[in-house]
Amino acid sequence: MxxxxxxxxxxxxxxxxxxxxxxxxxxxxxxxxxxxxxxxxxxxxxxxxxxxxxxxxxxxxxxxxxxxxxxxxxxxxxxxxxxxxxxxxxxxxxxxxxxFDDFNKGTPFLVPNRTNISTDIPYPYGNGEQKDTVFSNVNYNELQTAVSNAFDKNEEYSIKTRAVVVIYKDQIIAEKYAEGFDKDAKILGWSMTKSITSAVLGILEKQGKINVNQKNLFPEWENDDRSKITLNNLLQMNSGLEWDEDYNTMSDVTKMLFLNKDMTKTQLEKPLIGEPNNSWNYSSGTSNLLSGYIRNQFKTHQEYLDFWYAELIDKIGMNSMLIETDLTGNYIGSSYGWATPRDWAKFGLLYLHKGNWNGEQLLNESWVNYTATPTNGSNGEYGAHFWLNAGGVYPNAPKDIFSCNGYQGQRVFIIPSKEMVIVRMGLTEDSSFNFDAFLKEMISAIN
Incomplete structure (x- = not known):
């Protein structure tokens, strides 16, 4: 024994x-x-x-x-x-x-100033209860079945959906949460945060402070071919800069997220290995480089911290949202935005309405159209920090869909032809969760 x-x-x-x-x-x-x-x-x-x-x-x-x-x-x-x-x-x-070991807990840090504009105005322009609205062209029974199909049943744990919110003509027409979650639960959007970063740049463009065709973006690039990279190239993930987006190894992205103090510098220091506009390569480093670029548009760090909330997040009432920063205080614009599903849906509605929020034009309509224009080499799958269906990734869904996509199946689908925004939050990707069938069933419920 x-x-x-x-x-x-x-x-x-x-x-x-x-x-x-x-x-x-x-x-x-x-x-x-x-x-x-x-x-x-x-x-x-x-x-x-x-x-x-x-x-x-x-x-x-x-x-x-x-x-x-x-x-x-x-x-x-x-x-x-x-x-x-x-x-x-x-x-x-x-x-x-x-x-890290050299961290000084007593070091002061700046925090963004927030404006909570939560009101009793009905959702989405406030956080109040919506007026009862019944659309004659919506098959509510079919819709509820479609929503239920997106969740695990009989104590299974394979689909792992946490939330679904379906909005049609600015009205929530269906909403469901897994056990332990509700409309107030903050959920990590992972790479959906990239689309937030893109929107901040869109607001700067609307204010006349930047142009997507700008070159010479960083002093570190002045004396080599990287000076030819445009803001458009970065937004479309088509810069030609070296980057390895592999989460299963010690790659550029895992080193950046878990070993670097300043995540805006990781892509900045990479060499040019391809031709701008002919080298599409998905890169979280690019999104954090853009966060650094946004920082450079402001004289002070406090202005940079405040701008994301004052001009976008709090302005459209995404009061639950928090974008986490790295150790140097820069927004991790690639990965770490948290918000409730309803607030993620508000962001989708901003784009559904071509950049207009309750009468105020935050983004130029041309910027929204640009966002949904396929980048060269992406087979119609990618725009300016948004994913697209122009290439038919979802064959049973409209081609005009564009979306914020995040790790483990986070999605905000914007469907202009159907006047819809659909949010799905969970812990599974397309191999375990059939997004094409999900979209088909949702859309089919509206005649």
Whole structure:
């Protein structure tokens, strides 16, 4: 019996050594992801450690990390079998961020000034209850069936949808949440945040402060061919800059998100390896480079922090939204925007209405059209930090759909021909969740 126990213990130890050895180069990423996500989930979104571990962090290899939270100092730590301990702290107004050994907790930091314009005006222009509106051309039974089909049934956990909001002619005509979520639940949009970054640039364009054809975007590029890269090239992910967007290895994107203090610099320092406008390559580094470009348009960091909220987020009543910053205080415009599904839908409505919000033109209509114009080399799939259906990715849905897309199946679909915005938030991609069927069923309910 003792020999059996000894051999069993040895096998366990060897298994642990094998896992650590094979994953060691990635341990920084694994524990960093787990700690950062845990801190944001608990202190920003108000969920528990148990829920976060069982749902958000419950996939390989992140699920081999062990998480702990400290309520008093609003921090989360994670390690893998005791190796590579990482810590993330929550800063009110800025969200959670991974810290390093040289971090000084007493260092002051700026926070954005917020304007809460939540009113009793009916949604979407306020947060009040909508007036009862029944559309004769909407088959509500069919619509409810379509919405229900987007969620797990009978205690299964494979589709993993957390929220669906369907808006038609500015009215919520269907809405459903998974257990533990409701209309006030903040959910991470991941790369949907890229579309927010694009909108901020659109507002600067409307105000006459930038032009998409600008070159010589950064002093660091003045003396080489990168000076020829235009703002348009960056917005369309077509700059020709080197970038590896691989989340399964120690790649450019994982190093940026989990090892860098200033995420606006990662893409800035990359060489040109392709031809601008002929080298489409999806890059989160480009989105954070654009955040840095936006920062350069302001004299002070406070102005930069305030602008995103004052001119866009709070102006359209996305009061739940928070875009997290890196350690240097720059918005992580690639990945870390949190908001309720209803507030994500408001952003979709801004684009559905060609940049007009309740009578005020925040974006030029031409900017919205530009956003939904396919970039060269993307096969009709990508515009200016928005995804498109022009190439027929969703064959059973209208070609004019454009959308904000995020990791694990976050979506804000804008459908101009149907006057619709559809939001889906969850934890599964297209392989486990059929977005084409989802859209077809939703749209078919409206005659």
């Amino acid at each position: 003792k020999k059996i126990l000894k051999y069993s213990l040895l096998l366990v130890v060897l298994a642990i050594i094998y896992v650590v050895y094979t994953n060691y180069p990635r341990l920084n990423i694994i524990s960093g992801y787990s700690a950062k996500n845990m801190s944001s989930s608990v202190f920003l979104a108000g969920r528990t450690l148990e829920v976060t571990d069982n749902q958000d962090n419950n996939f390989s290899p992140i699920n081999i990390a062990e998480d702990k939270i400290n309520i008093e100092d609003k921090s989360a730590t994670a390690s893998v079998y005791g190796f590579m301990n990482r810590k993330a702290i929550y800063r009110e107004g800025l969200g959670s961020v991974l810290i």
